[in-house]
Amino acid sequence: MAVNSGDAAFWDIRYQQHSMPWDSAGLPGGFAGEAQRLLAAGARRVLVPGCGSAYEVEALLQHGAQVLAVDFSAPAVARARALHPQCADAIVEADFFSAAVSGEWDWVYERAFLCALxxxxxxxxxxxxxALLPAGSCLAGYFYLGDKRGGPPYTIATDSLQALLGPYFTLEQQLQLPGSLPVFGQDEYWMVWRRTQET
Incomplete structure (x- = not known):
């Protein structure tokens, strides 16, 4: 069977070959300010799925957040722990879709995860x-919008994203931040989706 981006092996190879055009080599543009706003508003328990090199984890921990970062690629987790040894306990090898990722969170941070799937x-x-976000919490981060063919990264059209998340969330904020990576061009947006009352 052909390897695809839903398999850990697909990403293992890219980390092993250092072929990571999505890697920002530091905090993504605009992250610090937007994260501080969410943290100040009470989003203290933060889940980071598909964490990759996990640059954001250290910044979140320094601001007093309770953070769990997960990735199903063992080389990605090894890289993240090597880059941030003081954060190693917060970086775990796990499949986001498995029962190992559970609990209730104030904020799930999206960055190059949805577009990788x-x-x-x-x-x-x-x-x-x-399931992870109770009413009032948020799914917030960077979303790769558009209608380009192929991937990963896979774009998602704005109306398709609304149809996907609308049954559970309300879009509260959308803005374009500086410093997007070439792989995303001008199509990456910071968005805050607020969890509506659970049904």
């Missing part, structure tokens, strides 16, 4: 986010 997994993504 095969589009067929999007309904599972939305349902899992809804």
């Amino acid at each position: 095969p589009p067929a997994l999007r309904p599972q993504y939305a349902a899992k986010m809804a």
Whole structure:
């Protein structure tokens, strides 16, 4: 069977070969200010799925957040722990869609995770986010919008994202931040989706 982006092996190879055009080599543009706003508003328990090199984890921990960062690629987790040894306990090898990732969170941080998934997994993504986030909490971070063919990274059209998340979340904020990586061009947006009352 062909390797695809839903398999850890797909990402293992890219980390082993250092072929990581999504890696920001530091905090993404605009992250510090937007994160501080969410933290100040009470989003203290933060889950980071598909954490990759986990640059944001150290910053979140320094601001007093309770953080769990997960990735199902063992080389990604090894890299993240090597880059941030003081944060190693907060970085765990786990599949986001498995029962190992559970609990209730104030904020799930999105960065190059949804766009890395095969589009067929999007309904599972939305349902899992809804299960992890109680009413009033948020799914917030960077979303790769558009209608380009192929991937990863896979774009998602604005109306498709609304259809995906709308049953669970309300879009509260959308803005373009400086410093997006070339792989995303001008199509990456910071968005805050607020969890609506659970049904």
